[in-house]
Amino acid sequence: xxxxxxxxxxxLRALWLLEEIGCAYQRVTFDLRAGTHRTPEFHAVNPxxxxxxxxxxxxCVAESGAIFAYLIEKFPDAGLxxxxxxxxxxxxxxxxxxxxxxxxxxxxxxxGQLKLPEVAAGWGSAEKVFNVIEEQLSTTPYIVGEKFSACxxxxxxxxxxxxxxxxLFEPRPVFxxxxxxxxxxxxxxxxxxxxxxxx
Numbered sequence: 001x002x003x004x005x006x007x008x009x010x011x012l013r014a015l016w017l018l019e020e021i022g023c024a025y026q027r028v029t030f031d032l033r034a035g036t037h038r039t040p041e042f043h044a045v046n047p048x049x050x051x052x053x054x055x056x057x058x059x060c061v062a063e064s065g066a067i068f069a070y071l072i073e074k075f076p077d078a079g080l081x082x083x084x085x086x087x088x089x090x091x092x093x094x095x096x097x098x099x100x101x102x103x104x105x106x107x108x109x110x111x112g113q114l115k116l117p118e119v120a121a122g123w124g125s126a127e128k129v130f131n132v133i134e135e136q137l138s139t140t141p142y143i144v145g146e147k148f149s150a151c152x153x154x155x156x157x158x159x160x161x162x163x164x165x166x167x168l169f170e171p172r173p174v175f176x177x178x179x180x181x182x183x184x185x186x187x188x189x190x191x192x193x194x195x196x197x198x199x
Contacts, residue, residue, distance in 0.1 A: 004045060092144050
């Protein structure tokens with residue numbers, strides 16, 4: 001299994017997920033600024049030429065949410081999703097895709113690069129997005145309930161970039177406590193160590 005990634009990018013979340021799963025994988029590292037990802041070989045894996053992307057034998061998967069769904073299905077024993085038949089599975093899928101469907105647009109809005117009327121924007125508004133996350137995390141320790149899941153990887157990396165790295169939103173106590181729990185996980189620490197050393 002190959003993970004195509006670049007340091008200090010959205011690929012951190014796929015790296016973290018693979019470290020949580022504990023499966024064998026190979027990292028193919030790109031320098032995005034130098035354009036080392038713009039090759040015919042990588043284009044065949046992901047025509048958008050973005051990271052992360054995953055190649056597992058003949059299977060190629062791009063887009064973070066799709067990569068997460070693929071790996072969750074491939075490694076159910078990792079326990080990073082509610083089992084089939086569990087009512088929480090519906091909320092699990094909702095929150096997994098919430099990141100790319102809402103948080104990233106909210107971040108673009110917060111940077112002043114995009115503004116639509118709330119009724120027309122699929123994400124509503126940046127304020128609404130972060131209020132909804134805060135509301136959920138005020139009632140459960142993790143985004144889908146009592147147990148850490150793959151959704152927390154997706155959510156925590158986005159909150160980290162939005163609040164800590166890019167400083168687009170003011171810190172909130174609920175987010176601070178949640179991020180502290182997620183960042184204390186050994187798999188996160190391993191992923192950050194890899195990320196900070198560039199592979």
